[in-house]
């Protein structure tokens with residue numbers, strides 16, 4: 029598989045291409061081997077260029093947001109990783125003025141919430157503490173006990189590689205379940221999202237965000253790299269995933285530099301130089317014990333890259 033097409037046509041790309049880029053630089057875990065090519069597109073035309081590149085080279089591709097929900101293998105990803113942060117990072121209030129907001133997929137949730145607190149855009153506080161991008165939040169239907177992305181999304185725009193264009197999905201076309209969507213085609217990159225917001229006082233939004241952040245800092249190991257919750261809460265017997273990890277005796281359990289956090293046992297933290305293999309072994313151990321000791325099937329919330 030030749031990458032020469034990218035070299036030969038580079039002048040048509042306004043973004044950035046990096047060869048053999050360590051993905052540990054792009055994941056919250058600080059874990060992950062190199063991507064054969066990492067592309068950081070800046071426009072829809074750049075996405076069209078990458079779509080053509082994939083057709084010409086046959087490269088596999090993977091979409092990277094801010095890397096806060098990913099475990100990338102130690103051998104990396106033998107293909108094209110498309111980092112979406114710079115395609116669109118605009119935030120604008122829609123023409124009706126007060127109740128609709130448009131955000132580019134590259135906007136960090138923390139930036140969005142900071143603006144919400146300045147402008148008095150209520151309704152998005154449920155995303156407090158979710159460290160990813162708008163694109164990742166839409167793809168994952170990110171949420172907390174206060175709500176999920178699906179509750180507030182009005183429309184989603186996505187570039188679909190096989191159609192070579194941006195498709196708009198209206199609210200009645202959006203389909204989500206717990207931490208997943210099932211309306212986006214497999215070859216889609218979310219480029220923007222529109223949200224319903226409630227006009228409230230900036231102070232009120234700020235207070236709600238601060239209170240939630242305070243609670244999260246008290247209950248989550250935010251001082252170490254992690255991907256947040258490793259497992260989805262299982263449906264069986266109303267157990268939370270952290271309770272399952274506790275009941276099979278794995279709170280604090282460590283393999284290499286990866287550890288089920290003492291502070292929150294559904295978090296696996298990187299104590300310094302954890303490898304993806306260490307994290308994966310902890311995940312497999314918890315799944316095996318949950319199945320054999322409790323008859324519970326744990327399903328990962330974290331997404332694996334490069335393990336096939």
Ligand SMILES: Cc1cc2nc3c(=O)[nH]c(=O)nc-3n(C[C@H](O)[C@H](O)[C@H](O)COP(=O)(O)OP(=O)(O)OC[C@H]3O[C@@H](n4cnc5c(N)ncnc54)[C@H](O)[C@@H]3O)c2cc1C
Pocket residue numbers: 056090091092093094095096097098112133157158159160161162163164165166167168169170171172216217218219250254255256257331
């Ligand atoms: C400390 C910590 C706390 C967390 N707390 C929460 C929480 O409370 N609730 C919660 O839901 N999550 C939580 N997470 C997980 C994570 O932040 C969310 O899943 C987030 O939405 C991922 O966004 P991202 O941009 O980092 O996506 P990535 O991690 O980069 O990618 C996640 C998935 O989304 C896809 N994706 C990303 N961007 C796009 C795009 N533009 N178009 C198409 N697909 C895309 C990727 O291909 C991948 O499959 C936490 C993570 C950490 C580290």
